[in-house]
Amino acid sequence: AQKVTQAQTEISVVEKEDVTLDCVYETRDTTYYLFWYKQPPSGELVFLIRRNSFDEQNEISGRYSWNFQKSTSSFNFTITASQVVDSAVYFCALSEDRGSTLGRLYFGRGTQLTVWP
């Protein structure tokens, strides 16, 4: 069965603090894809990153970095020097490489991040 767990429901930090959002996933597939999306109050899901299961390199994009660890089935997201504009709900999602629903996304419940000035 496919499952994505985001254990942190809400996180509050003060501007310029670093914050890590946790994501743990379950899948029986050997090939799969992991995503992070940001959902600001407007509601639109904004794509942040995609990771393939066969590529365990960590990635950094500006203040954002992602740590993919297959051994622990985790795909954590760190924001360095957080800003008020980072306040949003962040979703981790899993997509499997199989069957008719190829590309279907399984989402976690999301983590509400609030960054205070």
Add this chain to the structure above:
Amino acid sequence: ETGVTQSPTHLIKTRGQQVTLRCSSQSGHNTVSWYQQALGQGPQFIFQYYREEENGRGNFPPRFSGLQFPNYSSELNVNALELDDSALYLCASRPKLAGGFPDTQYFGPGTRLTVL
């Protein structure tokens, strides 16, 4: 800007009514998916359309149906609305590349449906 648009933005219906939500995808994005996001939850997959045919469905009853058109637009229809259908409905589109390798899905802004 994802190039995916949805209409209407908000909608209020009463229980038992029918509703049609619309989505317009990017040109060349021949796969469209619909998701339901209840308050405080992650989006849940409803179904997916590829080249105007449904090719995958989540755990939703038949009163949820859809259409995809050749001009990259699509519809989600919900019959016999129930109170629990109140949610944000998100449309996502992506190209289906050769070999079926799934590309990233890009989401529209959603339609917020309230059922009274």
